[in-house]
Structures are given as C-alpha cells and as structure tokens.
Amino acid sequence: MNNPVERCYRIGAFMVQRSLLFLLLGALSGIVPSTLSAQDAGRLVGRVLDGETGQPLSSVQVYISDGSAGALTALDGRYVIRNVPAGTYDVTAQNIGYGSKTVTGVVVQAGQTAELDITLTSQAVELEEIIVTSSAQRGSTTALLTERKLSAVVSDGIGAEQISRSPDGDAAAALRRVPGLSVVDGKYAYVRGLGERYSSTTLNGAPLASPEPDKKVIPLDVIPSGLLQSIVTSKSYSPDQPGDYAGGLVQLETRDFPSNRILNVSVSGGWNSVATGADGIGYAGGGLDLLGFDDGTRGLPGAIPMDGPVTRSNFTDAQLEELGQSFGGDWGPTDRKIPFNGGLGLSYGDDFDFGENQRAGFIASFNYSADQSLRANSIERVFASAGVADPEVDYRGTVAQQSVTLGGLVNLTYQPRPTDQIKLASIYNHLSTDAVRIYEGFNLDSSTNQWNSRLQYMEQTLLNTQLEGEHHLGFLADAVLNWRGALTRASRYEPSTRESLYQEFDGEYIWDDFIQSGSVFHQDMVDDGWNAGTSLKLPFDLGDSPASVSVGVSTDRKDRTAFTRRFRFRPRGSLIDSEARTLSPNDLFDDAYIDPDGFVIQEATFRTDNYDALQEIDAAYAMVDFEVLNGLRLSGGARIERSIQSVSPKDLWDVAGLDPVEGAERESTDVLPAINATLALGESMNLRASASQTLARAQLRELAPFSFADYAGGYLVIGNPSLDRTRIENFDLRFEWFGGPQTVFAVSTFYKQFDAPIEVSVLPSSELLKTWVNAEGANNYGLEIEVRSDLGFLAQGLDELSFNGNLTLIESEVTNGSTIQVYLPGTGQTDLAVVAKKRALQGQSPYVLNGGLTWAPIEGGASATVLFNRFGRRIDAVGGQATPDIFEEARNQLDAVVEWPIQGGWKAKISASRLIGNEVEFTQGGGLLRAYDLGRSVSLGISWGLGR
Numbered sequence: 001m002n003n004p005v006e007r008c009y010r011i012g013a014f015m016v017q018r019s020l021l022f023l024l025l026g027a028l029s030g031i032v033p034s035t036l037s038a039q040d041a042g043r044l045v046g047r048v049l050d051g052e053t054g055q056p057l058s059s060v061q062v063y064i065s066d067g068s069a070g071a072l073t074a075l076d077g078r079y080v081i082r083n084v085p086a087g088t089y090d091v092t093a094q095n096i097g098y099g100s101k102t103v104t105g106v107v108v109q110a111g112q113t114a115e116l117d118i119t120l121t122s123q124a125v126e127l128e129e130i131i132v133t134s135s136a137q138r139g140s141t142t143a144l145l146t147e148r149k150l151s152a153v154v155s156d157g158i159g160a161e162q163i164s165r166s167p168d169g170d171a172a173a174a175l176r177r178v179p180g181l182s183v184v185d186g187k188y189a190y191v192r193g194l195g196e197r198y199s200s201t202t203l204n205g206a207p208l209a210s211p212e213p214d215k216k217v218i219p220l221d222v223i224p225s226g227l228l229q230s231i232v233t234s235k236s237y238s239p240d241q242p243g244d245y246a247g248g249l250v251q252l253e254t255r256d257f258p259s260n261r262i263l264n265v266s267v268s269g270g271w272n273s274v275a276t277g278a279d280g281i282g283y284a285g286g287g288l289d290l291l292g293f294d295d296g297t298r299g300l301p302g303a304i305p306m307d308g309p310v311t312r313s314n315f316t317d318a319q320l321e322e323l324g325q326s327f328g329g330d331w332g333p334t335d336r337k338i339p340f341n342g343g344l345g346l347s348y349g350d351d352f353d354f355g356e357n358q359r360a361g362f363i364a365s366f367n368y369s370a371d372q373s374l375r376a377n378s379i380e381r382v383f384a385s386a387g388v389a390d391p392e393v394d395y396r397g398t399v400a401q402q403s404v405t406l407g408g409l410v411n412l413t414y415q416p417r418p419t420d421q422i423k424l425a426s427i428y429n430h431l432s433t434d435a436v437r438i439y440e441g442f443n444l445d446s447s448t449n450q451w452n453s454r455l456q457y458m459e460q461t462l463l464n465t466q467l468e469g470e471h472h473l474g475f476l477a478d479a480v481l482n483w484r485g486a487l488t489r490a491s492r493y494e495p496s497t498r499e500s501l502y503q504e505f506d507g508e509y510i511w512d513d514f515i516q517s518g519s520v521f522h523q524d525m526v527d528d529g530w531n532a533g534t535s536l537k538l539p540f541d542l543g544d545s546p547a548s549v550s551v552g553v554s555t556d557r558k559d560r561t562a563f564t565r566r567f568r569f570r571p572r573g574s575l576i577d578s579e580a581r582t583l584s585p586n587d588l589f590d591d592a593y594i595d596p597d598g599f600v601i602q603e604a605t606f607r608t609d610n611y612d613a614l615q616e617i618d619a620a621y622a623m624v625d626f627e628v629l630n631g632l633r634l635s636g637g638a639r640i641e642r643s644i645q646s647v648s649p650k651d652l653w654d655v656a657g658l659d660p661v662e663g664a665e666r667e668s669t670d671v672l673p674a675i676n677a678t679l680a681l682g683e684s685m686n687l688r689a690s691a692s693q694t695l696a697r698a699q700l701r702e703l704a705p706f707s708f709a710d711y712a713g714g715y716l717v718i719g720n721p722s723l724d725r726t727r728i729e730n731f732d733l734r735f736e737w738f739g740g741p742q743t744v745f746a747v748s749t750f751y752k753q754f755d756a757p758i759e760v761s762v763l764p765s766s767e768l769l770k771t772w773v774n775a776e777g778a779n780n781y782g783l784e785i786e787v788r789s790d791l792g793f794l795a796q797g798l799d800e801l802s803f804n805g806n807l808t809l810i811e812s813e814v815t816n817g818s819t820i821q822v823y824l825p826g827t828g829q830t831d832l833a834v835v836a837k838k839r840a841l842q843g844q845s846p847y848v849l850n851g852g853l854t855w856a857p858i859e860g861g862a863s864a865t866v867l868f869n870r871f872g873r874r875i876d877a878v879g880g881q882a883t884p885d886i887f888e889e890a891r892n893q894l895d896a897v898v899e900w901p902i903q904g905g906w907k908a909k910i911s912a913s914r915l916i917g918n919e920v921e922f923t924q925g926g927g928l929l930r931a932y933d934l935g936r937s938v939s940l941g942i943s944w945g946l947g948r
Helices: 005-038 140-150 158-163 171-176 317-325
Strands: 039-051 061-064 070-072 078-085 087-094 102-106 113-115 119-122 132-133 155-161 181-184 188-191 201-204 228-234 248-254 262-272 281-282 334-337 342-355 359-382 393-415 420-443 447-475 479-507 509-513 519-542 545-571 597-604 608-628 632-650 665-681 685-696 707-709 717-718 727-740 743-755 760-763 769-774 777-790 801-815 819-824 828-833 849-853 861-871 874-879 885-889 889-902 908-913 919-924 926-932 935-944
Touching: 039 061, 039 087, 039 102, 061 078, 070 078, 078 087, 087 119, 102 113, 102 119, 155 608, 262 359, 281 393, 281 420, 317 479, 317 597, 334 760, 342 935
Parallel strands: 039 113, 039 119, 102 132, 201 248, 717 769, 760 874
Antiparallel strands: 039 078, 061 070, 061 087, 087 102, 155 228, 181 188, 228 248, 262 342, 262 935, 281 334, 342 359, 359 393, 359 926, 393 420, 420 447, 447 479, 479 509, 479 519, 519 545, 545 597, 545 608, 608 632, 632 665, 665 685, 685 727, 707 717, 727 743, 743 777, 760 769, 777 801, 801 849, 819 828, 849 861, 861 889, 874 885, 885 919, 889 908, 908 935, 919 926
C-alpha cells in the first residue's frame, strides 16, 4: 500500500463503488422536492460562444428581455436561469466588446428545461442589436456544428443527441456514424481506413492506457455511450495534441454536471436471432460471473509456488498430485440454453448555487449490461503453400460468449467565479468475456480430424481519475491557464484458460498429448500510469483582429507488469489408457486421474512469457493563432516529444548456461510541426488546408518476444523487439458550407506519406507465424464527402426529417523491401527474405459509407432513425513470402431505432441492429478462411427520467 499509484487506484475504485450507494440515496432524497418545484416554473440553460473562434465566453449577461430573470455565463460559457414561469420569451445576451443579440420565441414549459445556445460576434464599435429566432440557436447538434465551424483544425463529431437516436450502446458503435470512421472487431476505431495504431484516444483531454496488451488505443466498447456528452475526431494535427497519430484523434468528453436536478433509470432486454434461446455451450464458472467478476474459482491456486517451477525435480509425486488437484473446475464445455441480453442504467445529478456567480454540480452514472453471442457452424481455416484447394487446417466450430460490462462515472465540478473552474472526474469500466469454443475438422499436422475445446475467461478494467482546472487571468490580458493531472490503471486478467485436443482414430476421438492439450494458461497484466500537463493561452489584438499565443508542457508515464504461468497435465502411467483417453475433458481431468500413475502437472512457462515494460513521453509545444488577412486565419507551431520505451523480459527461474532473453530499448526525440489555415468564404463557408508531421510508435506488447498460439495448428503470434517508429507527413484540404443550424456540406481530400509503417504480417516458418514488421514506406490518399441537413427544402412538411450521410474513398500503396527483420523463437533477431510487392495498407478499406435518416417532430414526442454503414474489403493480415494477404470482406449494416414517450416521464426505445450485414467473412488467396454469423439483434428499453 506504499505505492502511490496503487493507493490512488483504490481511492478511484472506492469513489466509483460508493457512488452507487450515493446514486440511490441522492435519487430518493431528490425526487419529491424536484417534482414539487417543477410544477410551476422551468429553467433556461445553454452556452454562449464566440462567433469567430468558437471559444466559450464567460461573464456574458443573459437575461429575459423583460428583466424578470437573468444570469452570467461561467468559464465554460454555460448559464442557468432558474424559476422561469412557463411562457414564451425573448432572451438577450450581451457583453462588452461584442454585439448584443436577442433571440425571440423561446418557449419555457413548466417543470422542463429549455436549451438555448447563442453565438456573439466581436464588434469594434457598437452596432445595432441582432435579432434571431430561437430555432436557429437551439440543440446540441447545432452547438457541435458551431464549434466545428469555428475550429482551427479539420474535425468531425457527434453529440449526445445524435448518440441517443441510435442503437449504439458503446463509444465504438457510436463512432461508426462519424465521417471516414469504421470500427473493426466491434471496438477499434479506424480513421480514414487506417489501422487503429494510427488513431489516438483521449478522455476529457487526457490520454488513456489500454487494457489490451497488443493494442495502442483502448477498446472503445468498454465505454457505455450513455456516459458521453460528445465524440469529436480531429483529422488534422495541432501542436497542442499528442503527436502519436495520423488518422485522427478521438476525443471523448463525458457528461458534465447538469443544469438542474436529474434522475434517470433505465432497463432493457435484448434478443439475438442466432443466440437467444438456442442450444449453446457453456461451463460451470464462478458465483459472480453475472456481475463480471471471477470469485476466485479460476484463480491461480494458492498452493502453486511463486519461487520455483513445478517440476518432478522440485516436488515429490504426492506433492505434484496435490498441486494438480488444486486446479478445480470444469475442463470442457457442457450444453446450455443461451439466455436473453439485459441491461440496467442509473444516473443522478444536480447543481447548486453558493451566492452570486458561484456554482457547483455533480453527476454520477452507473451502467450494467450482460450480452450473449453464439457463433454456430463457424469456419476457421489455415492455408499455406498448397493453396486454398488443400487447407492445412479446416475446422468447423461453435463459439459461445457472455460479455458483462460495468461502468461508472463520477464528475464533480466547482466554479468559484465565472472565470475559474475545477473538476474532478473518475470513470471506471470493467468488461468480462467468458468464451467457450469447440473446433472440429481436419489438421494436416496429424493427417486426421481433430476436436479442440477451449475455456477462456478474461476481465479488462479501465480506471481513470483526473483533476483539472481552467482559469481566466484578468491581470494577464484575460489569458487562459489550463492544468490537469490524471492517474490511470488498465488491467487484463486471464485466469485458467484451459484447452484439450482429441484426434480421430477409427471413428472415435482419442485425447492427444499435444503441446496445448491438457494446458492451463494464466496471465495478469497491469498498466499503471499517470500524466500531467499545463498550458497558457495569451490573447492579444493583431490590428483589428483577435490573435493568441499558446505554450504548454506535458508528461505521460506508463509502467507495465505482465505475469504469466503455463502448466500442462502430462500422462505418466497406466491410468491414462486408451479407454480413459476417450472420456470428455471434464471426466478425463477429474481428480481420480490426476495421480502419480495418471496425469502429472508440469511447468510449461516460456522464458519470454513474463516481462516488465515502461513508456515515458515528455512534450512541449508553442503555437500561434491569428488572422493574416480579412477572413484568413492561420494556426500553427511545433511540438517536441521525447519518448523512451523499454521492454525487459523476465525469466522467472534463471537457468544456468542460458543467455538472458533479449528485450527492447527505444529512445527518440521528434520535432512535430503543424500549420492549419482557414479561409472564411463568407459567413457560412470555409476553405481549410493543413500540413503536419506526426508519428506512430510500436506498442509495448509488439516489442515483447512473448508468444502464444490461438489454437492447435493456428498461427504463433510473437512480438518483434526490432520495430522502429513510423514517421508520417499529413496534408489535408477541406471545403465546408454550413447552410443552417443543422445543415452542413463538406468535401475533403487528404494525402499521407509513411516512413517505416508497422503492420501485422503472416510468415511461413517451422510453423506459421503472425508478427509485426516495418514495411519500407506507404502512401495514403482519399476523398471525403459529407451531407447533413433537414429535408424541409424539398417540400413543405419534410422539415421533421433529417438526413446524415458521408462517403470516404481511400487509396493506399505500401512498398515492401526484399527482406524484413523478425524475431524467431529459439533463434532471435533474423533477417528474412520476402517477396517484394505493392499492396494496400493493412486495415485500410477502399471506401466507407455511412447514412442515416431521422424523423423527429419539432414539438417532441416519438422519433425514428434508420442508419446504414458499409465498408470496403480490407487487409486483415499481410502475407509474407509466398503467403497471400488475408482480407476481411466488405459488409453492409442496417440499424433502426424508434423512441416514444409514454406518460409521467416514462419513455420506450426499440433498437434493431444488423438487419442486414450479420455475416462476417475473411478470405485468403481467393479461398474462404474464416466465417461466422453475428445474428440480428433487437432490444427493448424502458426508462424513466426526472429533469434533463
């Protein structure tokens, strides 16, 4: 408990756990008074933004034009006017140095909260008051488009309003609605067709650690969409952002404190066409599986020694028998019915006034979901030199999986005055996956049919606790000072993965003593990290135009510990005879057969299984933002990043005469310049151009020589300590037209040049290898088209319909050399000859298409949305030497959502996912390599809400 990161981790977990009790008590205490106060008055809330820069404006006077009520905006531009009698009002916003604006026709209903966002334009001299209608100012989608219009970089985004009108239950699914984005494996964001390594993710401005060892970004399916206020993707680089991306920076912003007391409770149930009610497979797990936690059933037994390997030279036969029998639980699958999906949600928040212009608030949320999936009759093959006509492995299989997600969020915000804000935010997400798999079919290694089973349970946890502040310094020309500090923990816990392999002889399956048969795999990986940063933005006048200079520094630290043990149960005596070998895994590995004359446990941990790793990134930047000519805005500067990456394999038990296992040491300093130009072609059109230098670093797992095989006869996946970072030059050009509060048309083109891109490669060796390698270089270029608008311009009465569509066309070309450097088990670093060829980047789709049609009446009530997504055929893994590339085939997806209010704050929502596009296929060399059916899903949700 002396470790400060460990202490803070426990404190953060304590905060989230206690927030559940806080939610219940606070909600119960708040229902009655909130309901009473809502009966005779409403609230007016919103934000005031600078119409030229998009920045929030503080200390703006916002008031009902008759003088009955008003408020000043806070540092984030937000204001709250309370106790407004029901009615229709004119609302005025004014500030020194800005023109006054009055919004007419603002309707406030009793017990409801009306939203009104306002933009003000800087004025050198006082002009006449601007008067607009309320419909031109209101809505979170409108506010997000306004911020995008005024942003210095090329960006796209979706807000809470758009997310709520989709069936998307997590951040990954919601990202499919952003132009140029596709989601792979249901959780990894690919921007402009590039792999997940070319994207980065921040949460409330702070970088996140990933609970997956071989991925750079976090699996976004662990973050429930209900916790998010907005998702903004920056597609051009700015020096105040981390330099480790080329495709896009995905910026997740969690919900801030509300403008009034809120309480929302929701429950949902779901059905899947191939899973729900079907005959599936499972096993007896732990008592807490439905909560997403192992209760110790699968954990490493306490009897297992930590100071030495489990071998016959270290233990007696009786001791080995006791150690073997300490691994209780099932070894193989059993039959079970697949249940329905389900979910729960609860959120509570409130805000408080402490005298004039002093404000505080909080929001706490809890989400739970349990989802079932079944892939029956799936196909899994391995092709080698013989080609698709004669696969080395040809399996059919069944995979059943239960996924349980627990999510919690606590945000506490305090504004002592309109110019200062301090926020403490903690987010916790825990995802458990419990998978049971059976593969059956031909395997060339044994020249016969095989039956292979695996039980795999995994927990992934992400905890991020962040303290941040923002201050406007009136004594320093109203400069803005930002600071932040965050502690993160990402963990991946895989206890007691068990496999069994049987071979067919004379029509009967016989257990086989293969390297993964009778095996137990245990891994506990923890990333502890912290990051901090501060920045200062100093505004000044350049002639008659506003300008600013920004400087900042940041540091990011991550320490990883990967602890792994492997064991095998080997037959030793007469108990494991031909009759016993026909038993099922649960009967074969019963205590009766774990005996000195039967199965004997044996250590199988590899020397490269365990490692420590660290990553340190220190950065500093400086940039300017100013108007060169009337309507031409330039923003640019440079960032310096110094990084250190170290991977140190740990042989748990040093063996005399063996050299230490090779690790990896990487250190670099990079200067990353960027310039963004925006030419305003009138009030509603922009022409943007940008150029920048960024990079992509290898991940710690990719540098580690740790290896594993997914199944018998499958690929051996191994790291590569020789990987170098990728350097990328980026160029963007965009035209955008904002035709109304919720209307935008944009055309973008981009070009990227990669030096030493990192890619996944499949290579033939003594066994098929899957590893990471540096290619020589690559080019990536494309075109994006986006249209978003209501359809009122087509015909009267269609203004309740809105369309959102985007198309991205992408081309890329990678150049391979004649040799690549890889790490081979038992050999080490090796230069391997490969066939030089040109191809597309791994993970890049030639096109991505998104479309959506929404019906939402202006007066509220029911709404309906239909959403479509299609991505083009993309390389999943790169073939080496004579091995062809592996492709994920193009796929459509059609989703639909209908929402309607019931009574008394109740609301219902029906979501349908994958109405088309449920079948997934991978090919290699023209042959079907992998295929499975995800099924069609329908869910019904009921929610009750108080406030907004």
